[in-house]
Amino acid sequence: MKLLKCALVALLLIAGTTILFAGGGQEGKGPVTVTFMVQESDLPKDFIDSFNADNPNINLVRVDRNFEKWMADAMAGTAADMLQMNGSEVPYFSLRGLILEMTDYIEKSSLFEWDDIDPLGNQHWQFDGKEFGKGAWYGLTKDYNNIGCITYNTEMFAKAGLAKLSTTQPITYQDDLYNMAKKLTQKEASGNVIVFGIEFDGRWAALWASDMAYAEGTSFWADDISSKMNNDPKMRNIWKYWLRYKVEDITSNIRNPAAGWAGAMFQSDRAAMVQLGYWFGAQLMTNEGYETKYAWAPTPILRKGSKRYTNTLGATGTAIYSKTKYPNAAFKVFEWYNAGDYGLERAKTGWGIPPLFSLRQYLPRNNEYNTSRLEIAFDDAKYFVPWMGALTPFALPRSLFQGPWNTHVDALVKGDASYDTFIDRFYSDLDEILEAGKEELGM
Amino acid sequence: MIRKASTIARERRISFIIFISPWLFGFFIFQIIPIVFGLTTSFTNQMAFTLNRKFIGLANYIKLVSNPDVRYSFVTTFIYTLAHTTLGVLTGLIIALLLEREIPGRGLFRTILYFPYMIPLIAVGWIFKIFLDRDTGFLNIVLMKLHFIQANITWLGRFPRGSIVSLGIWMSGWSMIIFLGGLSTIPTELYEVAKIDGAGYLRRLWRITLPFLSPFAFFQFVTSNIYAMQKFIEPFILSPKTQRGGDMLSSIPPRETYFVMTRAYYTVFSQSRYAYGLALLWLLFIIILIITVVFIRLGGFVVYSETEQKG
Numbered sequence: 001m002k003l004l005k006c007a008l009v010a011l012l013l014i015a016g017t018t019i020l021f022a023g024g025g026q027e028g029k030g031p032v033t034v035t036f037m038v039q040e041s042d043l044p045k046d047f048i049d050s051f052n053a054d055n056p057n058i059n060l061v062r063v064d065r066n067f068e069k070w071m072a073d074a075m076a077g078t079a080a081d082m083l084q085m086n087g088s089e090v091p092y093f094s095l096r097g098l099i100l101e102m103t104d105y106i107e108k109s110s111l112f113e114w115d116d117i118d119p120l121g122n123q124h125w126q127f128d129g130k131e132f133g134k135g136a137w138y139g140l141t142k143d144y145n146n147i148g149c150i151t152y153n154t155e156m157f158a159k160a161g162l163a164k165l166s167t168t169q170p171i172t173y174q175d176d177l178y179n180m181a182k183k184l185t186q187k188e189a190s191g192n193v194i195v196f197g198i199e200f201d202g203r204w205a206a207l208w209a210s211d212m213a214y215a216e217g218t219s220f221w222a223d224d225i226s227s228k229m230n231n232d233p234k235m236r237n238i239w240k241y242w243l244r245y246k247v248e249d250i251t252s253n254i255r256n257p258a259a260g261w262a263g264a265m266f267q268s269d270r271a272a273m274v275q276l277g278y279w280f281g282a283q284l285m286t287n288e289g290y291e292t293k294y295a296w297a298p299t300p301i302l303r304k305g306s307k308r309y310t311n312t313l314g315a316t317g318t319a320i321y322s323k324t325k326y327p328n329a330a331f332k333v334f335e336w337y338n339a340g341d342y343g344l345e346r347a348k349t350g351w352g353i354p355p356l357f358s359l360r361q362y363l364p365r366n367n368e369y370n371t372s373r374l375e376i377a378f379d380d381a382k383y384f385v386p387w388m389g390a391l392t393p394f395a396l397p398r399s400l401f402q403g404p405w406n407t408h409v410d411a412l413v414k415g416d417a418s419y420d421t422f423i424d425r426f427y428s429d430l431d432e433i434l435e436a437g438k439e440e441l442g443m
Numbered sequence: 444m445i446r447k448a449s450t451i452a453r454e455r456r457i458s459f460i461i462f463i464s465p466w467l468f469g470f471f472i473f474q475i476i477p478i479v480f481g482l483t484t485s486f487t488n489q490m491a492f493t494l495n496r497k498f499i500g501l502a503n504y505i506k507l508v509s510n511p512d513v514r515y516s517f518v519t520t521f522i523y524t525l526a527h528t529t530l531g532v533l534t535g536l537i538i539a540l541l542l543e544r545e546i547p548g549r550g551l552f553r554t555i556l557y558f559p560y561m562i563p564l565i566a567v568g569w570i571f572k573i574f575l576d577r578d579t580g581f582l583n584i585v586l587m588k589l590h591f592i593q594a595n596i597t598w599l600g601r602f603p604r605g606s607i608v609s610l611g612i613w614m615s616g617w618s619m620i621i622f623l624g625g626l627s628t629i630p631t632e633l634y635e636v637a638k639i640d641g642a643g644y645l646r647r648l649w650r651i652t653l654p655f656l657s658p659f660a661f662f663q664f665v666t667s668n669i670y671a672m673q674k675f676i677e678p679f680i681l682s683p684k685t686q687r688g689g690d691m692l693s694s695i696p697p698r699e700t701y702f703v704m705t706r707a708y709y710t711v712f713s714q715s716r717y718a719y720g721l722a723l724l725w726l727l728f729i730i731i732l733i734i735t736v737v738f739i740r741l742g743g744f745v746v747y748s749e750t751e752q753k754g
Contacts, residue, residue: 068712071491096492190594192577201684254600254697257683259578399713406684406695407512429512436716440490 032326033059034333037070038084038318042142047342051333058329067398074098074321081324082333087124088314088390088397090138094127095393095441100320101136105331111339116356118144120384124314132386140338141315143352145277146380148208148299148310149373150177151284155293156195156272160184165297167372168379173212173241174303181250184272193249193256199271200251200262205242206401207313208275210388212238214309215302219388225443226392227434229427239426240419247413254410275299277313278377279352281370291369296376299383308383314390314397317355353377394437404429485722491715503722513706513723517730520702523604524671527611532663535618536656540648542619543626553623557616568680571610575599575681599683603697607677618663625659626652654747661746665738672731675704703727 036043043062051060063080073079085093093099106112119126119133121144128135150171154164160183171177181197188194213219218235222228245251252258258265263280265271267287274280284290299310318337320330336342338355347354347362350370354360364370389397408425411417417425488499507513542553559567574581575598583595599606629651637647679685682696696705703723711720 071712071715075491098492188594192594192597254683255597257577257597257600259576395714403695403709403713407698407701410697433714433716436488436490436714436719439488439495440493440715442495 031057031059032329033061034082034324034326034329035061035063035080036082036084036318036333037063037065037080038082039065042084042316043337043342047345050341051336055332058326058332060333074323077323079321079323081321081326081330083319083321084142084316085139085319086314086316086398087122087139087141087312088387090124090127090132090314090319091390091393092396093319094136094138095129098322099138100322100324100327100330102139102320102331102334103137105327105334106137109331109335109339111335112356116358118353118355118357120381121312121315121353122317122355123384123386124312124390125317132390139317139319139334140355141312141317141352142338142343143279143346143354144312144315145279145352146299146310146377146384147204147277147313148211148275149277149376149380150273150275150297150300151266151280152273152295152297153266153269153271153293154295156184156269160272164295167297167376170298170301170308172303172306173208173300177300178241178244178250181245181273182248185250187249191249191255193252195269196252196256196258196265196271197250198245198273198275199258199265200245200275201402201406203398203402203405204262204275205239205245205405206389207311207387209238209242210311211299211309211385212241212302213388214385215306221388221391225438227394227438227443229430229434231427236420236423239423243409243412243419243422246409253413255413277352278373279350281373282349282351282364285369291367294369296373298376299380308380309385310380310383311385311387314387350374353381392434392437393441394434400430400433404433481721482725484718485725487718489718491717499718503719504726506719507723507726515698516701516703516706517727519604519699520672520674523608523674523700523702524668526604526608527671527674528664528667530608531611531615531667532618532660534612534615535663536622536660538615538619539622539626540652543623553619556619559614560616564676565680567614568610568677571606571613572599572681572685575606597683599681600697603678603681603683604699606681607674607700610677610681611671618667621659621663622656625656629655657745657747661738661742665735665742668734668738669731672727672734673704674702675708678702678705 040062045062048060048062052058065084067085070079070083079098083099090099094101106114106117117140122141123133125139125141126133126135126137150165152165157164162180162183165171171180177198183197184195185193185197186195210220213235216234216238218232218238219230220226220235222230222232246253249256252265259270260268262271262274263276263283266274267284281294281296284294287293299308301308318334320327320334324330339359343354343356343359344362346352347359348364350364353363363374365374387397389401392400404426407429408417408422412419412422485503486498486500487493487496488502489496538556542549542556546552562570573579577583577595577597577599580595580598582598583592586592587595633651634647637651642650678696678700679694682694682700684694684696695701695709704727707720707723707727710716710723714720
């Protein structure tokens with residue numbers, strides 16, 4: 001029995017010691033492992049190998065992007081050191097103390113210069129607790145886009161008798177876009193839609209609704225702290241505008257579901273228009289004849305005479321976990337990712353406008369297609385404003401609008417609810433979620 | 444050396460404790476603590492990163508019960524459970540009765556019918572989704588060829604709950620296997636005697652087969668009911684909004700298939716409303732428990748047993 005007891009105690013001691021030292025090395029005292037939660041297409045293995053070869057003191061490891069996992073790990077204090085997230089989420093994460101304030105790191109960096117950082121494209125990554133573009137920096141976008149710009153299928157336009165769109169003069173949401181999309185929608189006699197005039201899901205409608213709200217002089221929010229939805233008739237009409245596309249089968253809905261996401265639908269000639277942004281041009285380059293088949297137009301304005309507004313959706317970028325054991329090593333990866341070799345190579349692909357002015361020179365300009373989409377993007381970028389959905393710290397914008405929208409939109413499409421009923425239910429759900437978030441922050 | 448009986452008994456006790464302790468330890472750490480933690484959390488205002496966690500009593504439960512959308516989730520879960528359990532067990536019974544007979548290719552049919560149950564659920568779900576697809580689905584192609592329909596039908600959009608029920612029926616090989624096992628326990632002499640007495644097939648089925656199969660059916664009703672009430676992944680896969688290559692769990696299914704578990708997942712993980720989501724799960728657990736107890740109580744009246752009951 002004594003022997004057994006001794007063996008058990010020894011086993012426990014070994015296990016405990018192993019757990020204690022399993023955390024890895026200390027920064028500056030040997031190789032450390034930096035985990036980066038990012039999708040594979042945004043950090044291919046070749047680049048990781050190259051980084052690790054050049055930096056023997058850092059072992060960069062990519063982990064699959066799973067937001068729920070990162071959140072759960074953060075609750076346990078063991079989240080991945082770096083996270084690919086959206087700039088619109090900076091208020092949520094920063095006010096909960098989950099992401100590292102990087103101002104000092106950027107200040108000391110030899111790869112970043114303050115006047116090289118694009119302030120409008122990166123505005124969501126700088127946040128003072130209330131407003132974007134002010135205060136501390138929490139990261140940078142890997143690249144950004146004018147997500148309201150229109151990409152359209154020129155062949156479908158010609159078939160519908162529509163003229164090509166101007167690359168400098170925006171069309172209007174209220175008349176042009178809706179009427180064009182309706183005309184471009186192709187249905188069978190049964191009512192089944194073969195080609196959608198425009199394709200989007202609920203989350204994206206909230207992005208363009210923000211631009212329209214700025215132009216209309218209204219807001220998503222009824223209060224200064226963005227904790228309650230705005231019942232202003234002007235705002236309600238903006239939501240109704242986007243709902244019409246769903247109800248009238250101009251875009252996918254429960255009656256006419258989309259087989260894939262908006263981009264895939266467009267690429268497979270199942271949608272005539274999409275609003276996805278500059279980056280989508282790089283994706284389309286895999287299609288044969290893309291130079292003539294697809295064309296670009298700037299983000300629409302609300303109505304004739306309205307001011308131009310557009311947003312970046314917050315732009316996908318990188319933040320560092322506030323409790324990382326290796327902030328310096330993580331920042332070294334951050335530098336390389338945004339301003340180093342990886343940043344440069346990425347800029348050359350044209351998958352988005354880089355976060356630094358100095359990298360813009362590498363964007364592809366080899367043909368009219370690429371020049372046109374780039375000029376439109378630069379022109380749109382002059383009118384960037386923060387996405388209104390990002391202004392609330394009480395919920396993650398990625399799911400805030402999408403959930404309640406998707407929950408109630410089917411009833412509207414099926415005729416079981418009116419537009420106003422939809423908005424009442426939509427607002428009721430959002431207000432409840434925001435109220436819970438307010439309590440979470442002790443406000 | 445002769446050891447005392449008390450020493451041997453003590454050593455046996457200690458050995459027992461040592462051998463059972465890893466399981467007890469695991470049970471306590473991974474079962475009891477999370478359950479207690481989940482229950483206590485459901486009485487708080489806990490969200491993912493709540494700074495001022497506090498006890499709020501039954502507030503989450505009251506909020507849930509007074510929310511019409513949550514109530515609808517329970518209603519639609521009940522409707523689904525009823526359809527899934529009844530049709531699943533009935534289909535399994537019919538198939539078992541057919542395949543119990545000596546027919547050519549009996550083994551092959553049994554294998555084919557059990558096959559969907561052996562494939563991982565995600566794969567089965569996607570196969571079924573492709574089968575029901577409006578534009579490229581096999582079902583619409585066949586129905587069009589046979590001129591039963593004039594235009595392709597959006598099965599997943601128009602009949603979301605029915606689509607999931609039919610997936611369950613397609614997977615009723617599990618039920619078939621249990622019934623086949625049950626059928627093999629029925630003494631053949633009973634049938635022979637009944638035949639001599641002039642009983643036809645239906646009479647034999649009603650008087651012999653079904654009573655003998657009732658314990659097997661009862662078991663399936665109870666387990667199917669518990670399983671169906673917790674239906675989670677199928678609504679996501681068979682949602683017309685779930686797109687190939689997209690983030691499956693981020694798209695909310697249609698209202699008819701926004702079952703309680705699906706709603707709870709969304710509440711906890713997408714909205715980070717931990718306490719509220721846990722309260723929803725506890726509510727579901729209580730309801731499942733009540734239904735199961737009622738089932739078991741009723742079971743005594745409808746299940747045939749050859750064992751003499753006490754009292």
